[in-house]
Structures are given as C-alpha cells and as structure tokens.
Amino acid sequence: MKELLVYTALRLLLLLASFAIVAGLWIAVTGGVSVFWCLVIAFVISGIGSYYVLNPQREAFARRVEERASRASARFDEMKAREDRD
Numbered sequence: 001m002k003e004l005l006v007y008t009a010l011r012l013l014l015l016l017a018s019f020a021i022v023a024g025l026w027i028a029v030t031g032g033v034s035v036f037w038c039l040v041i042a043f044v045i046s047g048i049g050s051y052y053v054l055n056p057q058r059e060a061f062a063r064r065v066e067e068r069a070s071r072a073s074a075r076f077d078e079m080k081a082r083e084d085r086d
Contacts, residue, residue: 003061010057018042018049050082 019042027033 003057003064007054007057007061010054014050014053015042015046030035037077 006013019038022041022045023033023035023038
C-alpha cells in the first residue's frame with residue numbers, strides 16, 4: 001500500500017510541476033493563459049515523464065502486487081488441497 005501512495009503522490013507532484021511550467025511559459029509567450037490547454041499539455045508531459053522518471057517506484061509497486069498475489073494464490077491452493085483431503 002505504501003508503494004501505491006508514494007507512486008500516486010509523485011505522479012500528482014509531477015503533474016502539478018508540469019502544469020506550473022507550462023502555464024508559466026504560456027503566460028510568458030502570450031501574456032494570458034488557457035487553463036484547458038495548459039492542463040492537456042501538462043498531462044501529456046507528466047505522463048511521458050512519469051514513464052521514465054518514476055520507473056523505480058512503479059517497479060516496486062508491481063513487485064509488491066506480485067508478492068501479494070502469489071501469497072493469495074498459495075493460500076487458495078492450500079485451502080483447495082485441504083478440502084480435497086477431507
């Protein structure tokens with residue numbers, strides 16, 4: 001669960017940072033801001049950035065999910081085998 005929270009928090013932080021940079025550049029170039037287009041561009045930038053920058057956190061989360069799934073599968077198989085013996 002900790003890995004999920006860390007990854008999600010970092011994704012949100014990356015999105016906010018991307019939005020701030022895009023909005024700042026937009027204001028510097030045009031003098032105004034289009035919040036919708038800044039948000040769209042920030043989503044694209046943060047999505048691409050998170051693929052590369054947040055790879056270690058994503059891998060840690062995937063390992064944690066895999067460990068929990070294998071433990072649950074082992075417990076299920078054990079319970080199934082116990083039922084078959086009875």
